[in-house]
Amino acid sequence: MRGLKVIYTIWLREFITFMREKFRIIAMIGQPLLYLLVLGKGITAGMRLNGAADVDYISFMYPGIIGMSILFTSMFSAISIIWDKEFGFLKEVLVAPVPRWGVALGKSLGGATIAMIQAAILICMAPLAKISLSVLVVIQMLVLSFLISFAITSFFVAVASRMESMQSFQVIMNFVVMPIYFLSGAMFPMSSAPAWMKTLMALNPLTYGVDAFRNVIFSRTMIPMPGGVPVPLLEMARAGGLVHWGLSFDLGVMTLSAAALAAAGAWAFSKAA
Amino acid sequence: MPDIIRVEGLVKKFGEFTAVAGIDFTVQAGEIFGFLGPNGAGKSTTIKILATLLKGSGGKASLAGYDVAVSPNEVRQCIGLVFQDQSLDERMTAKENLWFHSMLYDVPKDLFATRMEQVLTMVDLMDRKDSLVRTFSGGMKRRLEIARGLLHHPKVLFLDEPTLGLDPQTRNAIWKHVRKLRDEVGTTVFMTTHYMDEAENCDHIAIIDHGKIQAIDTPANLKRSIGGDTIVVGGDDGLLEELKARYKVDVQKTGGEFQFQMPSGAEFVPKIVSDFAGRIRSIQVKQPSLEDVFLRLTGRAIRDQEGSVLDSMRQNVQLWRRAKR
Numbered sequence: 174m175r176g177l178k179v180i181y182t183i184w185l186r187e188f189i190t191f192m193r194e195k196f197r198i199i200a201m202i203g204q205p206l207l208y209l210l211v212l213g214k215g216i217t218a219g220m221r222l223n224g225a226a227d228v229d230y231i232s233f234m235y236p237g238i239i240g241m242s243i244l245f246t247s248m249f250s251a252i253s254i255i256w257d258k259e260f261g262f263l264k265e266v267l268v269a270p271v272p273r274w275g276v277a278l279g280k281s282l283g284g285a286t287i288a289m290i291q292a293a294i295l296i297c298m299a300p301l302a303k304i305s306l307s308v309l310v311v312i313q314m315l316v317l318s319f320l321i322s323f324a325i326t327s328f329f330v331a332v333a334s335r336m337e338s339m340q341s342f343q344v345i346m347n348f349v350v351m352p353i354y355f356l357s358g359a360m361f362p363m364s365s366a367p368a369w370m371k372t373l374m375a376l377n378p379l380t381y382g383v384d385a386f387r388n389v390i391f392s393r394t395m396i397p398m399p400g401g402v403p404v405p406l407l408e409m410a411r412a413g414g415l416v417h418w419g420l421s422f423d424l425g426v427m428t429l430s431a432a433a434l435a436a437a438g439a440w441a442f443s444k445a446a
Numbered sequence: 447m448p449d450i451i452r453v454e455g456l457v458k459k460f461g462e463f464t465a466v467a468g469i470d471f472t473v474q475a476g477e478i479f480g481f482l483g484p485n486g487a488g489k490s491t492t493i494k495i496l497a498t499l500l501k502g503s504g505g506k507a508s509l510a511g512y513d514v515a516v517s518p519n520e521v522r523q524c525i526g527l528v529f530q531d532q533s534l535d536e537r538m539t540a541k542e543n544l545w546f547h548s549m550l551y552d553v554p555k556d557l558f559a560t561r562m563e564q565v566l567t568m569v570d571l572m573d574r575k576d577s578l579v580r581t582f583s584g585g586m587k588r589r590l591e592i593a594r595g596l597l598h599h600p601k602v603l604f605l606d607e608p609t610l611g612l613d614p615q616t617r618n619a620i621w622k623h624v625r626k627l628r629d630e631v632g633t634t635v636f637m638t639t640h641y642m643d644e645a646e647n648c649d650h651i652a653i654i655d656h657g658k659i660q661a662i663d664t665p666a667n668l669k670r671s672i673g674g675d676t677i678v679v680g681g682d683d684g685l686l687e688e689l690k691a692r693y694k695v696d697v698q699k700t701g702g703e704f705q706f707q708m709p710s711g712a713e714f715v716p717k718i719v720s721d722f723a724g725r726i727r728s729i730q731v732k733q734p735s736l737e738d739v740f741l742r743l744t745g746r747a748i749r750d751q752e753g754s755v756l757d758s759m760r761q762n763v764q765l766w767r768r769a770k771r
Contacts, residue, residue: 175552182549186535193537262546264533265594268497269550270522 179266179275180282186262187250187283191290201246201291208238209301223365225413227396228406233415235302236386237359239295239318240379243288244357247322248350250284251329254442255336274439277330281435284326285319292318304406305394313389317427321382324431327438334438334445357383364414378430385423387416450475450602450634451496455505458491458657465491467657468505473636473650475601478628480648481638482736488657489638490530493606496636497527510601523551526595526603530610532587536580540571540590543579544597551598565593569623585616592623596633603627605637609644621647642736651736653743660743665736672734672742675711679704679718680728692721698741705741707734 191197213231220230257263266276296314299306332345354360356370357379363371374380391410395403410416451473458466466488473479481489494500496507498518506513512520534543541562548558566572569589579587588608595603605624609617625647627633637648645651645665652662661668679685680703689697695706708714711731719726732738 178549178552182546186546189542190535190537260531260533262533262535264529264531265527265547266550268499268522268525268527269547270519270552271550 175270176272176275179269179271180279183266183276183279184283184286187280188286191283191287201242202294204245205238205242205295206298208241209235209298213238213302222362222413222415225409225415227398227404228409228413228415229303231302232304232391232394232406233362233387233410234360235299235304236390237357237383239292239314239386240321240357240359240383241354242291242295243318243322243382244325244350244354244379246288246291247284247325248329250287251280251326251438252333252342252345254280254330254333255339255342273443277327277334277439277442278435280330280442281323281326281438285323288322288326289315289319299390303394304390306390307393310389310393314386317382317385317389317424320424320427320431321379321385324378324382324427324434327431327434330438331434331441334441353377353379356380358417359383362413362415363417378427378434381418381423381426381430384417385420385427388418388420388423391416448475449473451479451507451509451636453492453496453505453507456492456495456502456507457504458488458495458500459503464657466495466502469652469654469657469659471652471659471662473602473634475634476628476632477649478624478635478637478647480645480651481636481654482640482642482645482651482740483638483654484640487654489654490606491657492654493527493604493636493638496521497525497604498522523598524601526598526600528588528591528595528603528605528608530606532591534579534587534591534594537578539576539578540566540582541575543590544594547594547597553598561597561599565596568596568626569593583616585612585619588612588616588620589623592620592627596627596631600633602634602636605635607638607640609639609641617641617644642740645736653740655740655744661739668736668739669734672707672738674707674709674734675714676732676734676738677706677708677711677714677718678728678730678732679726681722681726685722685725688722696742698745700741703728705738707738707742 209231213234216234217230222228222230222233254263258267292315296306296311332349336345356374356377358374363374363380366374387410388407391407394406396406396409397403407416449472453469453471456466456469457464469492481492483489491500495502496509496514498514498521501515508514509521510524514521535546544562544565545558548561553561562575563572566575569592571586571590571593574582574586579590582590592603592605592608609620612620621644624635628635639645648665650662651665651668653660653668661671663671679689685704686697686699689695689704689706693706693708695708697704697706715729715731718729
């Protein structure tokens with residue numbers, strides 16, 4: 174009972190403080206827009222996807238951009254722990270008669286909620302990526318975003334629990350966050366990567382998250398064929414190796430990863446603080 | 447009065463470094479107990495052990511009958527803590543900060559409004575309850591933290607350097623509130639400080655240095671133990687040995703001056719002036735202060751030690767907060 178109350182308290186606190194940070198919300202909208210409009214459009218102009226020439230690169234990259242935003246948002250939510258446990262609210266939480274695992278879970282759920290809000294904003298940008306939506310697609314996307322972010326935030330809660338100061342933040346950024354992003358299939362399809370990279374990608378939970386996003390978000394879009402019947406984007410992406418696994422497989426891997434990482438985060442946080 | 451805190455042979459080691467080297471003391475319910483010592487003396491470490499934030503390496507400590515190592519949650523429920531570094535949420539209002547505290551400490555919902563009014567009135571912040579903490583001055587934040595620490599009616603309130611970095615006026619105001627707390631609510635207050643003048647406000651003081659308690663007593667008794675007035679003499683370096691030999695006293699050198707105790711300072715002045723005619727640059731006679739007690743017990747003035755990683759982080763935070771304003 175006390176555990177549930179602390180989870181709720183920490184979650185609510187994350188949510189309220191997020192809503193009061195206007196700059197964070199602006200950055201949250203601005204960054205993916207930059208990726209979509211500048212990077213996506215720029216690359217699309219000069220690139221064809223191997224094996225799926227009719228799929229626009231920007232349509233391929235769009236779910237990857239959502240994945241990237243979730244990764245960064247989750248990471249920032251969790252990494253604030255380092256700061257907070259010496260100079261902030263968390264210090265007060267750590268002396269309270271509450272279980273530490275509850276604090277860690279509340280933090281992960283808070284991060285997941287914020288990332289879900291971010292995903293909702295991004296989903297509104299679907300037309301820019303030539304993607305058609307339906308109510309079901311939107312709901313599925315939000316649920317997936319929550320699950321993926323919960324896993325990633327938990328992972329970084331575990332990382333942040335082991336870190337003493339913000340000085341190691343750059344190291345984390347370069348050797349953990351960026352590799353997770355690059356090896357998630359967000360920027361290029363797994364099928365065109367060399368074998369060693371494929372192995373690394375298969376070990377990265379975010380790969381399954383991005384693949385699940387593609388499964389869901391491509392499902393309603395039709396690609397018009399010159400002089401013929403339009404072909405579903407998902408079918409084309411599967412054939413071209415842009416989508417690897419089925420949705421239920423992706424979902425299964427993500428759920429297991431989320432459970433394992435949540436346990437790891439709660440454990441590391443209880444140990445450290 | 448019953449003992450509310452009982453510490454026996456408490457030791458804390460960080461690798462090779464011994465921060466707390468076997469200390470014993472008791473704190474009575476309802477008193478203001480002060481830990482006086484320089485930075486790095488082991489004050490904060492002791493507080494952290496009592497507040498269950500650190501595990502001791504040896505010895506025993508109990509609070510309100512609960513062993514801090516065995517029943518941390520019971521101990522946490524009966525203490526309030528105000529840290530050296532503020533731990534308020536600046537993006538929230540005073541009321542919201544208190545509300546989150548009440549959630550963490552399981553204060554019943556229907557009691558919250560009365561409790562909030564009670565603690566905020568005590569620290570004169572009731573009219574600011576709906577303001578964002580970001581807009582508060584340093585002193586107001588500290589008062590709000592004290593109020594928050596009291597919200598769940600703790601038996602012991604720990605204050606770790608509660609007046610650090612505050613101006614004298616604010617320091618006086620904080621003390622006024624702490625005394626009010628003891629007199630009206632009967633909360634035991636355990637505090638650390640390295641301001642000598644503040645320690646005078648405590649009912650009992652433990653002087654701690656290098657992880658060891660050098661003395662525990664009331665401020666009056668500690669000062670009495672010095673034996674008379676403090677004489678501070680300025681003059682040439684040769685005086686050190688000569689003063690010792692002539693008056694059979696223990697002389698401490700601080701800066702370019704020599705300091706020692708004499709039973710009656712006023713009568714001693716004419717004597718020393720004639721004994722050392724022409725060699726004495728200045729003479730001061732002082733009523734003994736805790737500073738003198740500290741000097742006497744440790745052989746040196748209270749001083750700042752080299753900073754740790756945490757200190758530099760702390761400095762960065764302060765700079766950053768200033769920059770934000």
